Amino acid sequence: MIRKYEAKDRQEARDIVYDCAFMGEPASAFFDGKKLISDSLTLYFTDYEPRSSFVKEIDKKVVGCLIGAKNKVVSERVIKDKVAPSLFYEALTSGALLKIKNIRLLLNLISSMIEGEFKLPNFTDEYPATFHINIKKEFRDQRIGAELIAAFLSYLKEEGVLGVHIATMSNSAARFFSAQGFQLLHQGFRSYFKHILHKNIPIYIYGKKL
Ligand SMILES: CC(C)(COP(=O)(O)OP(=O)(O)OC[C@H]1O[C@@H](n2cnc3c(N)ncnc32)[C@H](O)[C@@H]1OP(=O)(O)O)[C@@H](O)C(=O)NCCC(=O)NCCS
Numbered sequence: 001m002i003r004k005y006e007a008k009d010r011q012e013a014r015d016i017v018y019d020c021a022f023m024g025e026p027a028s029a030f031f032d033g034k035k036l037i038s039d040s041l042t043l044y045f046t047d048y049e050p051r052s053s054f055v056k057e058i059d060k061k062v063v064g065c066l067i068g069a070k071n072k073v074v075s076e077r078v079i080k081d082k083v084a085p086s087l088f089y090e091a092l093t094s095g096a097l098l099k100i101k102n103i104r105l106l107l108n109l110i111s112s113m114i115e116g117e118f119k120l121p122n123f124t125d126e127y128p129a130t131f132h133i134n135i136k137k138e139f140r141d142q143r144i145g146a147e148l149i150a151a152f153l154s155y156l157k158e159e160g161v162l163g164v165h166i167a168t169m170s171n172s173a174a175r176f177f178s179a180q181g182f183q184l185l186h187q188g189f190r191s192y193f194k195h196i197l198h199k200n201i202p203i204y205i206y207g208k209k210l
Pocket residue numbers: 020023024025131132133134135136139140141142143144145146147167168169170171172173175176179180
């Protein structure tokens with residue numbers, strides 16, 4: 001069944017997001033430090049806006065989750081004021097900044113930032129909500145993603161939210177969002193995984209009005 005996220009799902013949701021973070025594969029491909037990367041990908045959603053997230057449960061196990069935010073601007077403010085300082089402290093004290101894999105990523109991220117790769121048009125007026133969606137590998141292509149999206153969109157409509165947007169670097173996920181009636185709003189590229197993939201990868205922003 002699809003149901004609202006509950007506090008008891010926190011660890012399972014974190015594990016799923018971690019395992020899917022590199023275009024559907026585990027985040028260990030690009031980062032050494034499971035807690036730090038899980039915190040940076042999920043902490044806002046699970047701890048500050050848990051009512052906007054949904055999970056798919058099969059046999060009492062979470063097999064997929066959609067972690068959402070009704071308003072990206074609000075979420076970014078909370079991330080900047082509350083989440084980022086604790087992540088920064090964790091990065092300094094956990095030894096993550098001494099690991100070669102993480103240093104290479106960090107240097108590439110800084111270079112991407114200097115090159116202006118993170119500059120995007122403003123989507124948040126027309127499409128204020130955003131989310132991440134991840135399904136365990138063995139449960140993909142069973143319409144679980146479509147069900148989670150339907151539950152989230154109906155929740156957003158009830159809440160009077162005007163639109164939703166999502167960023168993805170996965171070509172496969174891009175086709176999925178298109179199949180869910182999302183429109184391509186923007187396409188760019190990111191270079192910060194070039195030390196792993198030896199090429200730039202596309203970034204797609206998809207949006208849907210509600
Ligand atoms: C992308 C993802 C969420 C899709 O969920 P899913 O449960 O596998 O997809 P569904 O079975 O619900 O697919 C729903 C529809 O989208 C289509 N679709 C899904 N993936 C597709 C793909 N790679 N190419 C073309 N169509 C696709 C399906 O054919 C289906 O169409 P239908 O309505 O005609 O049956 C899931 O595969 C996943 O978690 N991937 C890894 C993480 C990721 O990339 N997340 C997104 C970035 S935040």
